[in-house]
Amino acid sequence: MRSSSFFSLQSLVLALIIIGLIALALGGYLAPASRVLFKPLISAQTWLALRYQTIQNYLSSPQDVARLRQRNQELEAEVSRLQSEIIDLQQQLAETRVLSALVDFARAHPENRYVAASVIGRDPSPFVKYVIINRGSDDGLRRGMPVVTAQGLVGRVAAVTAGAARVQLITDPDSSVNIRLEPTAAEGILVGSLTGKLSLDMIPQEASVQTGNLVLTSGLGGNYPANILIGQVANVDREETDLFQTADVQPTVDFSRLEIVLIIVNFRPVDISPLFPTPGAP
Amino acid sequence: MAFFLAFPILSGLIILQTALVSHMRLLQGAADLILVALIAWAIQKPVRTAWSWGILAGLLVGYVSAIPFGVILVGYLLAVALAVILRQRVWQLPILAMLIATFFGTLLVHLVEILALRLVDTPLPFWEAINLVTLPSILLNLVLALPMYALFNDLANWLYPQPLEM
Numbered sequence: 001m002r003s004s005s006f007f008s009l010q011s012l013v014l015a016l017i018i019i020g021l022i023a024l025a026l027g028g029y030l031a032p033a034s035r036v037l038f039k040p041l042i043s044a045q046t047w048l049a050l051r052y053q054t055i056q057n058y059l060s061s062p063q064d065v066a067r068l069r070q071r072n073q074e075l076e077a078e079v080s081r082l083q084s085e086i087i088d089l090q091q092q093l094a095e096t097r098v099l100s101a102l103v104d105f106a107r108a109h110p111e112n113r114y115v116a117a118s119v120i121g122r123d124p125s126p127f128v129k130y131v132i133i134n135r136g137s138d139d140g141l142r143r144g145m146p147v148v149t150a151q152g153l154v155g156r157v158a159a160v161t162a163g164a165a166r167v168q169l170i171t172d173p174d175s176s177v178n179i180r181l182e183p184t185a186a187e188g189i190l191v192g193s194l195t196g197k198l199s200l201d202m203i204p205q206e207a208s209v210q211t212g213n214l215v216l217t218s219g220l221g222g223n224y225p226a227n228i229l230i231g232q233v234a235n236v237d238r239e240e241t242d243l244f245q246t247a248d249v250q251p252t253v254d255f256s257r258l259e260i261v262l263i264i265v266n267f268r269p270v271d272i273s274p275l276f277p278t279p280g281a282p
Numbered sequence: 283m284a285f286f287l288a289f290p291i292l293s294g295l296i297i298l299q300t301a302l303v304s305h306m307r308l309l310q311g312a313a314d315l316i317l318v319a320l321i322a323w324a325i326q327k328p329v330r331t332a333w334s335w336g337i338l339a340g341l342l343v344g345y346v347s348a349i350p351f352g353v354i355l356v357g358y359l360l361a362v363a364l365a366v367i368l369r370q371r372v373w374q375l376p377i378l379a380m381l382i383a384t385f386f387g388t389l390l391v392h393l394v395e396i397l398a399l400r401l402v403d404t405p406l407p408f409w410e411a412i413n414l415v416t417l418p419s420i421l422l423n424l425v426l427a428l429p430m431y432a433l434f435n436d437l438a439n440w441l442y443p444q445p446l447e448m
Contacts, residue, residue, distance in 0.1 A: 120301065121346075122300060122305060123304065123346075123348050124299050124346060124347050125349045125354070125395060126310055126311055126419060127392075127399060127406065127411065127415060128347070128348045130347075159348070168348065173399075173404050173405055174399075174405070191405075196310075
């Protein structure tokens, strides 16, 4: 009897102590004590857990490496695919920009009809400046038709086959274009050269030519339509003793990066050679 | 067989030349794949079709190029002749013969082209053409000469297998 009452009293005291401790803990009064008490335990558990994880990683690493290698290969393949897709898209974007500029140019000159062509090659000989385009007589191209880009004059069709044509650039040493300067309205002849440099010749001495003047086709001679932009005067060379002034021209077209060009198919060059007297003719 | 191979090989080289090699300029000069291939073929000892390759290449390039028709044919045939002569004279050192033929072959072809262009009244300053076009082209052709020689040497050995000496 006595023993059972002792245990019940002991149990009651224990319960009160536990309740008291819980109340103190909930009230935050045991925090310093628990910090001191649990810190070594936490440290010990951390140490043990880290060692366990290290051993687990070590034991499972071969499987992970194989899986990572496979994943790496998959990701590398994905990166390669995406990079090639980016290159394709960049190329398409560049082509779209060029085509958009050409469409704008064509809209700005509704009097002309155009056929677009890609530049597929250059002349094998380094002495001449010709390009080969992928449109020919089947597409309505004829010899002498002017070739332009959105930036300005490129040249004219020199030879045609059914599916391709050869275009003489205005930078060719044998090329000459009748031009007009703006705003002075002075006229002259634009000639190419071996180095691809464009020069103006036959400009009258009395004409006022300034650096920055625009160079446009004059339409004289019947080889090119009038008012196609060619470039700007970069440098004027005027000697009092010469008959004519000369000048260097900075072209608006980058002839080293020709990709897509427009051929003006409703322009027919005029052959004025019969008008020139030939030796021996009556 | 060797003659018929000329069609695909030379056509492929012309496509490469117009689409790629002509864009790669050194000053104003460019390598001439077809010329170097012709020389590399003509310099091979067992080859007997060098002249027919030269005629075919001259006609094909003459058709593609804006240079007056026939001029490139003449230039290529002169280069083939030079290569054949060198093959007979410098037979113990074919690589040296290849380099000499490439140097003088390029010079000959360019001189013929300059002469022809000047005859048709194209304003082409002679020394400017030599300095800016011919000399850089010779350098580029010399760079191509050895790999092209190796390629055509393999082709010649495949087409004309040499009997084993016992």
